[in-house]
Amino acid sequence: MEWKLKKYFRPKVKREGAMVLANTMRVLSKDLFSFKRKYSFGAVKKTTDISYRRFKRRILSRRSTEFPVASSPMTTRWQHSYITENDTVCQRLPLDSPPRSxxxxxxxxxxxxxxxxxxxxxxxxxxxxxxxxxxxxxxxxxxxxxxxxxxxxxxxxxxxxWKESEGDENRSSTPLPFSIVDTAPSMPCSVFKAEWQMAVPGLQDDYxxxxxxxxxxxxxxxxxxxxxxxxxxxxxxxxxxxxxxxxxxxxxxxxxxxxxxxxxxxxxxxxxxxxxxxxxxxxxxxxxxxxxxxxxxxxxxxxxxxxxxxxxxxxxxxxxxxxxxxxxxxxxxxxxxxxxxxxxxxxxxxxxxxxxxxxxxxxxxxxxxxxxxxxxxxxxxxxxxxxxKALAWCPWQLEEVAVGGGRQDGALRVWDTHTGLCRQSVQTHSQICSLCWCPANEELLSGHGLPQNQITCWKMPSMSRKAELYGHRGRVLHLARSPCGTRIFTVGSDLQACMWKRSDRLIGPQEDADGHCCEN
The missing domain is CATH 2.130.10.10 (YVTN repeat-like/Quinoprotein amine dehydrogenase)
Known part of the structure; x- marks a missing residue:
């Protein structure tokens, strides 16, 4: 019974579908004919073809030049020509590139x-x-x-x-930049001694x-x-x-x-x-x-x-x-x-x-x-x-450059840029945010993130831990040393900055009683 019903209704459905499709095409062709007569469809098509050819010509000329296109955060292989043209189809965008020439x-x-x-x-x-x-x-x-x-x-x-210093920090309820904080770093080090801990409000916590x-x-x-x-x-x-x-x-x-x-x-x-x-x-x-x-x-x-x-x-x-x-x-x-x-x-x-x-x-x-x-x-x-991000050239071994790994890596590596080989490598199990060399004692300083947020002093070339400094409650984003090498300055994401002074004997330049650098 089911087979007989299918045999009866199938031709009927096909005939009705064909009639509906024919009626639809007839209506569309009629509307298209009236649209051509009213709006001169041929002229519109010709103008569109000219605009497309012009657009294609601009794209091909851009790809044949040397300058990079950087109109999006992701760098592409397209090229950009530095000729200003009044083109209504393909306008020139200001890009991250050298000036026009x-x-x-x-x-x-x-x-x-x-x-x-x-x-x-x-x-x-x-x-x-x-x-x-x-x-x-x-x-x-x-x-x-x-x-x-x-x-x-x-x-x-x-x-x-330029804005002059506001002077007395007690006039404001909020701490001013480089104002000394009373609290001292928790764990002093035998090699470095903490001198000051200062406030740096407004520091961007950006790695x-x-x-x-x-x-x-x-x-x-x-x-x-x-x-x-x-x-x-x-x-x-x-x-x-x-x-x-x-x-x-x-x-x-x-x-x-x-x-x-x-x-x-x-x-x-x-x-x-x-x-x-x-x-x-x-x-x-x-x-x-x-x-x-x-x-x-x-x-x-x-x-x-x-x-x-x-x-x-x-x-x-x-x-x-x-x-x-x-x-x-x-x-x-x-x-x-x-x-x-x-x-x-x-x-x-x-x-x-x-x-x-x-x-x-x-x-x-x-x-x-x-x-x-x-x-x-x-x-x-x-x-x-x-x-x-953390990289620094060695001052006495000019072919060597130190690189610190991020959060998922945590490795400190020293590369030989002449041979491309890794001279030394050590795993720190923490993010390395900053690096600084100390040529006076042939040391390398590294600023770390979690879990300890410490500053580590590495003795080179053995790359053995010489000292660790604990004075920040956030990752040590920035690290710098003084010109004479007797002090280091660290800045952490906890909006605190620390000044550290060497307490051991230096091989190179030292400071006199007035705090000025002098040769040993």
Whole structure:
């Protein structure tokens, strides 16, 4: 019975479905014919084809050039041409890349620039005799540039303002930066003795930032939120702070104030470089309290800075490394490219190599080529299980670089960049946030996270534990040593900073009774 019903109803269903489909097609064809007559469908189709061909031509031209496209947090292999065109189909986006130019030769180090320089010399002549940029020469250069015809070189004083120290800390209910806290570190060490424990309110608990630097002039700078505090270690006093000002947002909304993402001193300790979360870099003469220049090129957070004579290298979250020369009109003279964000950057002490660490665990060694382009490949690439943020070159073994592992790794490794082999390795079972070498006693200091948040002193080359310092209740994010090597300064995520002084005998420089460095 069931079979007979299926045989009866199946042809009927097919006939009804075919009739419905035919009626539907008839209605659609009628509507399409009326639409063609009313709106001239052929002209619309022709315009669309022209726009698509134009769009395709733009994409192909972009892929044939050398500059990276970084319009998204993930770096792609597409390329971008730096020609501004009024195209209604494919508009040019501001990208994290070198400034606009018609050719690569305009941003190379060896090309002639119209920028006036001291004593009437060209940048090429200054480069040949190894001219090292000081704060005074940078100030004179920036003033001459401001008198010139390039408006892009003018320094906007409103980007960062100097703020004097507030003096007595008892006037405020909240602790001021670098104000001494009464509580002392819990466990003193026989090698290092704790001198002070200070408050650093507003410190960003971000593993990938580099917010501490100690200059050759014995001045400590620390980035706290949207300000950079300047503390003189010789007089043990807070000189003042540099406050970043708010910018008007491009969208409809209140003005937003960028944050400090990295700081670095020049080799002579007179010029301070400040990396911001909006991609800009500010150069300041701290002694004269004068803004020297603003460097642009990044459109993402500048997480790391490193100086090599007249070259300032910066690394961004989008994986680009820019080489800046503040003496020329277009400061970005070269750039390198990585797939992931740059969280560690350090020039070798002799300036012959550059080490960079990325968030995906790559340690790359680059040659000393300030005019390099994105096609330049690293001399050596070493993969790690976690992000390479804590890295430092050995001052006496120049081919060695120390790298600290993250939370999932916890290993401290010393690599030979000449052979690519691991010289020493030790498991710490904790996150390594910061590293610092002490050449006077041939030691390596490492700042750790959980579970103990300690500072460990390693005796080299045996890499044996010499001492452990306990003074923080949070991970030790930043670590720096004094120019004479007798003190170290640590900053933790517990919003506390500690000053430690060596209590054992030094092999190298020591301090006299007035606290100044002297040779032993």
């Amino acid at each position: 018609t050719s690569l030769t305009e941003v190379r180090l060896g090309d002639q620039e119209t920028l006036p320089t001291p004593d009437g010399e060209s940048p090429v002549d200054l480069d040949k005799r190894g001219w090292d940029v000081s704060a005074k020469s940078l100030l004179e250069t920036s003033r001459e540039c401001n008198r010139g015809q390039s408006d892009a070189l003018k320094v906007n004083e409103q980007d960062c303002i 990938y930032l580099n917010l501490l630097a100690w200059s050759e002039q014995n001045v400590i700078v620390l980035g706290l939120a949207s300000s950079v505090c300047i503390w003189d270690a010789s007089t043990q006093s807070l000189q003042g702070s540099l406050q970043l000002t708010a910018h008007t947002s491009d969208l409809f909304g209140p003005p937003c104030c960028p944050r400090v993402s990295s700081v670095a001193w020049s080799k002579d300790g007179q010029t301070l470089a400040i990396g911001k979360s909006d991609g800009e870099i500010l150069l300041w003469d701290v002694e004269r309290r004068t803004s020297l220049r603003k460097l642009t090129g990044h459109l993402s957070s500048v997480g790391s800075l490193s100086c090599n004579q007249y070259i300032l290298s910066s690394g961004s979250v989008l994986g680009l490394i820019h080489h800046h020369d503040a003496r020329v009109a277009r400061p970005v003279v070269g750039w390198l490219r990585q797939k992931k964000g740059i969280c560690g950057l350090a020039w070798r002490p002799d300036g012959s190599k550059l080490a960079s660490g990325t968030t995906d665990g790559l340690l790359s060694i680059w040659p000393d080529d300030p005019g390099a382009t994105g096609k330049c490949l690293p001399m050596l690439t070493i993969s790690h299980p976690t992000a390479v």
